[in-house]
Amino acid sequence: MSAPNRSLYCLPLLALALVACQRDVPPAPTQSAEGAPAPVEHVQPIDQAPAELKDVVEMDPKFIVGISYPPEANKYPGLAAELHRYAQAARDELMEAVRGAELQPGTMYDLSLNFSTLVDTPDMLAIAADGSSYTGGAHDSPLIERFVWLVREQKLLTAEELVGNAGDWKAISGYVREQLHAALSQRIDADELEPDERSRLMRSAGKMIDEGSSPDVANYQQFEPILGAGGKLSGLRFVFPPYQVGPYSDGVQTVDVPAQVLLPHIAPAYRALFVAG
Template identity: 90%
Template sequence: MSAPIRSLYCLPLLALALAACQRDVPAPAQPAAGQTPPPVEAVQPLEETPAELKDVVEMDPKFIVGISYPPEANRYPGLAAELHRYAQGAREELMEAVGGAELQPGTMYDLSLNFSTLVDTPDMLAIAADGSSYTGGAHDNPLIERFVWLVREQKLLTAETLVPGEGDWKVISGYVREQLHAALSQRIDADELEPDERSRLIRSAGKMIDEGSGPDVANYQQFEPIPGAGGKLSGLRFVFPPYQVGPYSDGVQTVDVPAAILLPHVAPAYRDLFVQA
């Protein structure tokens, strides 16, 4: 990726850094001419076990990091630890790349990660992690993760515990694949391609859909609760990062699965989370 493009990409993070400075959070001093920059690991390292999640801004001649957290996550230490663990893992990957690479002039490695609240009820707090990390190459690496915290149980709700039966995923997978194929056809039709080109794209992209949305619980790890009536859920939105069910250019894809389809396959302990048909 060219230096001008990288510079444009870093502008939002620089704005975040300036905002942090206005909150009296000092930015690390830049080395004077002729001085050796400080070791990467010495620049504002994240705490191992923070008592409270706080936004993170790090700037260095080689990289820039911006991480933001929602204040709601601090209500539940277990959830806060999960969010921090994910952010720390993304940061460590960036640091490994920075420490082992010879950067081209004008190239800036960066990490931008935003945690946002999706659902906040007495029963659950759902957090989305969205961002990207640039460690070299043609484009950024997307960062996509979803966290659904069960308040009463004080634990994360996972796809494995929500739908424990392997056979149950066949029904959910069938519905998801149908929706993804329909969306693919609509996108290709909108491009008004020649018949041969349309057929080629349908085959190649359709193969990615079939492989990335098969009835394997590993394909359905990222999901968001969809709020419904009476504080219950009307369904789940499954989130697929780039490359899972389509090329990078298609970006993040999602499929909403209504409660009526999910409920027969949800573990009995969690059926009361959903609107009953």
């Protein structure tokens, strides 16, 4: 991903933005009034699950961490624990890189992770996790995760539970693949390429689409509820991270699948969540 596109994954935190723009310039330690280095700032370290999720900022000469949570997540301790677990895993991976940072002197590692509320109804709370982690290499690694919490059941709704039959995934996959190919064609047409180059890109990118949207439940783990009338769902938005259905430069891609396409394939226990007809 090019440097300008990295902003898609950054939190709107000034400190993180400065680090992103000055990746290879290690910050000088700040000085206290006595001239000694000021202590590293740690706001709510996340080594242990907190009683309440709060935003996290950790700053060090080798790394910076910024994590933000929506207040709604604290309504359900089970969901809060899932969000914390995901954030902690991302932080653990960053710290592994930091421990080997002497191998790449002058590199600043960073983790930027934003949890935001997508849907908040009496039936469900859907949270999106978007961000990036730099642990070395040419560019950041995107962090993309979706959490759909069922309030009455007090559990996460998973793709495996939502659509349990392989044949049903085949039908959904066919719809998703058609939408992705159509979007690819529009992007390539907009570039006004020569016929040979257009054909080459259609083949290479089309192959990524076919592989990344195949009827395997593993390809559909990340989805967002689309809220319709009366608090019911009018469809689902499937989210595909970079590399899954296109090159890194294409970023995150999504496909909206309407309820009328989904309903014949949704497990009976969850059909009442959707708008019928």
